[in-house]
Amino acid sequence: MSEQPRDEEAVFRTTGGRVRGTAAGDGVTAVLGVPYAAAPFGARRFREPQAAPSWSGVRDCADFGPIAPQSAELPGAPVWRPGDEDVLTVNVWVPDGAGDGGLPVFFWIHGGAYTFGSSAQPDFDGASLARAGLVVVSCNFRVGFEGFGTVPGFPDNRGLLDQAAALVWVRENIEAFGGDPGNVTVAGHSSGGGSVACLMVMERARGLFRRAIAHSVPSAFFTVELAEAVTERIAAEAGVGPTAAGLLSVPPEALVAASDKVTADCRTNPVTPILAFDPVIFQPVVDGEVLPAEPLRALASGTARDVDLLVCHTLEEYRFLHMVGAVRAAVTEAELADVAEALRLPAHLVDGYRALLPDAPVLDRCLALLGDAGFGEYTTRLAEQHARAGGRAYLARFARRRGEAGPWHTADIPFAFGNLDAVGADFLIGGAPDEHDRALSRRMLRSWAGFAATGDPGWPAVTSDTTPVRSWAVPDDGLTADDTCGFREVWRHVRFDPMRPGRPGG
Template sequence: MAGADVFTTRSGRVRGRRSPRDPEIVTVLGLPYAAPPFGALRFRAPRPAAPWDGTRECTAFGPVAPQSAELPGAPAWSPGDEDVLTLNIWTPADGPGDLPVLVWLHGGAYLFGSSAQPDFDGTALAARGLVVVTLNSRLGFEGFGHVPGGSFPDNRGLLDQIAALEWVRDNIAAFGGSPDRVTVAGQSSGATSAACLVVADRARGLIRRAVLHSAVNACASVSQAARTTAEVASAAGVPATADALPLAPPHTLVAASDRVMDRYRQDPGSGKRHYDPALYGPVADGVLLTADPLEALAAGAGGEVELLVCHTTEEYGLMDAVGGGATIATEAGLSAFAAAFGLPAPLVDGYRARLPGASVADVHLALHSDLLFAEYTTRLAEAHARAGGRAHLARFDRRRGGRGKRVRAWHCADIPFAFGNLHEESVHFLIGGPPGDQDEKLSRRMTRAWASFAAHGDPGWDPLTPDTGAGAAVRVWRTAGETGGVPRGGDPGRGDGFRDLWRAAGLPLLPP
């Protein structure tokens, strides 16, 4: 360290500021880890950031990646913003050095989101003795669109994340962090991104541990990614070629992607994408990724990386609440949903039987939650354990009721608890308003578990064993006084939910 709030990196000196939430924590915001990925570098692998003279002021978040979303408390993307490959650091001002490092990858269906979201403020975790890093990487077509011809790599968003991890390896000691104790963490698409990095040879040696919350079942083949490119290019009015696509402005491809997704939402006969219209994600390109992370973990890839895996018990409730998914209220609609995903009748019937009196809509939400997130996430942990790796498993089941308003244990609700950011107004929709005392206690338990795992590989409960499923070794996160706090369909001590139904169905949960 060069001074209390000034740090020396390989590219030059940077000045941060004290966190407004805790003067003992220094924040360094908007620090470039790679060059702007536009112009001659568009659709290319990330390149190093240019060095600078003097001291760079790093007191504001950098621009977000091209996207159409406008999220509460976070900046929106503006055409012309190019320096989007930046990261942010929270570190104890008087830390002893050699601290464990947690690198956060945000979610957002690979389409939206940024490190500037208030729920990702790293102050509380840094106060527990971590150096926290959050980052922006390319999203949408810029990060994951397949460009035919072989001149441009697939998985550019993942390559950005690897570049950020390489920056951490080379520079984090200047901020009091240990490059040998790096935990990569993420939620939703960020969790799947982290899982991809765990199994990628290109990232080997950069990651010691990984935290995966609500990983999403989505990894495309090259041919599937090429079909998506054809659809988006058609909607943009440009040829789907390596010559034409780089000439299409980013905002044109963002708008075209939105139009393609909207068509799927409006077309009940469009199969899986009617219910889950996300277009982009990791591509099993045979270069960075040879297989879906679940397959790769089962084969022993990334065996040296320790995992902490978690999902919520009512994931898809969030999509339903915000109108982001198809509404299913009839038996015919439920049958069409099951047919689109190839779900066998005994599986659907099993959900009906274990949810007596539930509406068709609630049966669909339970099925879709487990199909898209919970079952895939749990299998990641089990596959890693069976292949000889170390994996801890948890489920988040905190709910809230009262005055006719119900907040489920839904997608994203766990992250403000784990980051210790319950008082941020932007997260109150997720958690059902301002936190109560029991919420505060739950948050402290979760931040402590993350910090202990990043430091020692032990979140506070036993890991899975090669011959056990998601049984006694699972931690169920909930508050003592919540409404309806028993995990759906399972024993409250085990939190198994509907696992046995999925095992009997024998579904691979991988794209066809």
């Protein structure tokens, strides 16, 4: 450990200068908005993250840093305003006694379709996990076009490069907060979970973490050709050519507006057919450089077998996305066939879900199919392929249900963070938590903390021929073998390929 990292109560030394945190409830200090890289605008726009400038004196870190350019306004979280530029910051939650050093580090990557969100969302507060014995870190990074748009002559996947830079900051600074730089777990949900999968196979992130937690990992990745097609559409909407000079001339707020317009237009005029049903126009780009390969194939080759992996998905991922109007689902058999064609899914999947859910309305079958296509099957395969390649992997599914609030996308996160009372959590979980919910939250939080500390979440690992599944539910959890209802068999020979322009099957 570095010598005397803590100068006084709540003051810590970093490579950039001294920082002062504030109390974050019993037994935890929060140090918020610490720069890990320079503002990615002006001469640094669209470039790899650059070193943050240092400062003199003690920097007060009582507030989250500005969030990346976006139009989203999320409950309890800050919004982006034109002129906010110092968007590359980390936050650290430090438990009392961490000065003795050697605590496991939990590094969180927020979700938001690679387009919106921030580390300041209330359900991502790290205090409860810190009280469980972890040093918790979260980060902001570039999203939307600034982070994932293709710009000629500039690197793709800049948001992933930001995350890797934040992990370098952790390696260089976390000892000052009592954390062990050799025991870092990187974790994320939705596009944050997709980011985790990408980081596992990126050379830029190699050796920066020991374990990975990925909840609801999206199956979507773009080819370079599709990313370029999206850029062309956004540039046209912004009134410039799809060139570096043209795109650099457009201020961030105008690129956000153009991206939002292209997203809306995809409902009727998609860049590629799948975007008519699920218009997420930014995804990691399999460029062969920053992201060398689609993560599932890379993990199957054993490229990250030295990283322990814990994955989880919810049983009804797409019901929430349908409820908030984020996706267009089918209500007739003809529409369901169109959805399957747009997603390049074989017809036998539609037949299989009809046979497995014979009494379900078409909408329910469609949402089940979309949930498995978009998150569930891909997440499960990550664990299985990682285990078969010699890695250690664990699988869980979130099954907790209350009334009409089912086990849908994002509902598991307030439970695992221990933030059931956070602003907006009642909407995700279907009302105020009861004691069964609080008990489930304690169990899930302990599994995260145990995995981050030792690599063991508390149930058997996936093997080359068995897939034990922890089912998170109330009042009691369960441990089962996979494929108890036949859905996995329906998916057995279906491939997941990066998305490309063109018609279905192209």
